[in-house]
Amino acid sequence: MAYFHQPVLLNEVLQYLDPQPNQNFIDGTVGGAGHSAAILERAKPDGILIGLDRDPKAIEAARNNLKKFGSRAILVQENYSNINQVIEKIKNKYDAGRSLQFSAILLDLGLSSAQVSSEDERGFSFKTKQVLDMRFGPETELTAAEILNHWPEAELKRIFKEYGEERHAGLIARQIILYRKEQLINFTEQLVEVISQIYDREHYKTNPATKIFQALRIAVNDELNNLTLALPKLLSVLPAGGRLAVISFHSLEDRLVKNFFQTEAKDCLCAKELPICVCGHHKSVKILTKKPITAQAEEIRNNPRSRSAHLRVGQKL
Ligand SMILES: C[S@@+](CC[C@H](N)C(=O)[O-])C[C@H]1O[C@@H](n2cnc3c(N)ncnc32)[C@H](O)[C@@H]1O
Known part of the structure; x- marks a missing residue:
């Protein structure tokens, strides 16, 4: 690479x-x-x-x-x-x-x-379809997909709010819970889809997914x-x-x-x-x-x- x-x-x-x-x-x-x-x-x-x-x-x-x-x-x-x-x-x-x-x-x-380039395949970037991994190194066990599919709603809300400074943290956490009842969230594009159900992307200069991706990366790598x-x-x-x-x-x-x-x-x-x-x-x-x-x-x-x-x-x- x-x-x-x-x-x-x-x-x-x-x-x-x-x-x-x-x-x-x-x-x-x-x-x-x-x-x-x-x-x-x-x-x-x-x-x-x-x-x-x-x-x-x-x-x-x-x-x-x-x-x-x-x-x-x-x-x-x-x-x-x-x-x-x-x-x-x-x-x-x-x-x-x-x-x-x-x-x-x-x-x-x-x-x-x-790490955010399309050549990296760990899901740091929402711009290409990648697995939601987000671990800097192999010694970390937790992945972004694990958080999204298994953490309780309140914890998701907390990390989106604290680490992402996301103003719709609660709404996005709720939407993730609803989505994961139907299917697991394993790929970046699924997460982007969930976020776009809350935000209409056209209206924002910075993609609203940025903050959620940042929050997950910070949580995964502690x-x-x-x-x-x-x-x-x-x-x-x-x-x-x-x-x-x-x-x-x-x-x-x-x-x-x-x-x-x-x-x-x-x-x-x-x-x-x-x-x-x-x-x-x-x-x-x-x-x-x-x-x-x-x-x-x-x-x-x-x-x-x-x-x-x-x-x-x-x-x-
Ligand atoms: C912004 S980049 C550094 C760029 C570097 N200063 C340069 O000039 O190319 C941050 C790097 O820190 C690494 N990193 C993040 N947390 C770390 C940690 N706890 N221990 C060691 N490396 C870490 C990331 O993997 C990433 O490669």
């Missing part, structure tokens, strides 16, 4: 991570390796990059696209929330006792263009829990001065990142009424982006996907 993906906010990522010769990096969502290639270029001649992705196809693409960097690119098909185990293994294998320090970690969340679990782990593997940069495309993800950085940038988390600190929390982050960094007009023109990108960066203290 031809793997294409234009990295978003590339200049801004490079500005904040500021890769220097021989520094080491982690790209937790390597995808087609657009960001990784630019980082490795600047970390010449000996800096290494560990690139993780849940998707075996992305790892294959990254391996291809980072060939010229040889052993400086270490690619692992793994969830970024398992960063500690990955680093341990790599230290044992490549580092033979030397201390491997990372200057920065990047997460570029969401889907790559390759993306929000995963991010919540991973942020402290990622921060913990950075030395003082190391930077953690996260690009998100969904308001809930962006809020998680913002809250995490804000919490870690505070010394005490006790309720204001308490006369003395009992939590013992010490700040471990300096926030480098007071407001999220968003794409310039020119990037949005060239790459519409960048429109909803929000970059936040924190520096470990």
Whole structure:
């Protein structure tokens, strides 16, 4: 499969991570390796990059696209929330006792263009007939079809509302329940048909199916829990001065990142009424982006996907 993906906010990522010769990096969502290639270029001649992705196809693409960097690119098909185990293994294998320090970690969340292309067959896109799978990687058991055919109406409504920010979440959940009494929903076109019974597509600039597909993908891959679990782990593997940069495309993800950085940038988390600190929390982050960094007009023109990108960066203290 031809793997294409234009990295978003590339200049801004490079500005904040500021890769220097021989520094080491982690790209937790390597995808087609657009960001990784630019980082490795600047970390010449000996800096290494560990690139993780849940998707075996992305790892294959990254391996291809980072060939010229040889052993400086270490690619692992793994969830970024398992960063500690990955680093341990790599230290044992490549580092033979030397201390491997990372200057920065990047997460570029969401889907790559390759995953939504018609050549991918996992049902991320509603534009072609595909099986409703939506798993990033084979280790996940839950599929979108499983959710649609077996989850209770209230749960369907919840994920459409929370993860899809869909205003007709309840109506669509109801319609799915009615549809599945007659037949199982296994293909993208069936789901599009159900949604079109609620929405008349002609009247909308963005296809109303977009939000429902997004909600299912987030639920299948447990993306929000995963991010919540991973942020402290990622921060913990950075030395003082190391930077953690996260690009998100969904308001809930962006809020998680913002809250995490804000919490870690505070010394005490006790309720204001308490006369003395009992939590013992010490700040471990300096926030480098007071407001999220968003794409310039020119990037949005060239790459519409960048429109909803929000970059936040924190520096470990
Ligand atoms: C937007 S793409 C990254 C694109 C990449 N920055 C580039 O320049 O090509 C997001 C990637 O993150 C991967 N992904 C999503 N959740 C993940 C997770 N928990 N752990 C590792 N990879 C993940 C997806 O499979 C996808 O390939």
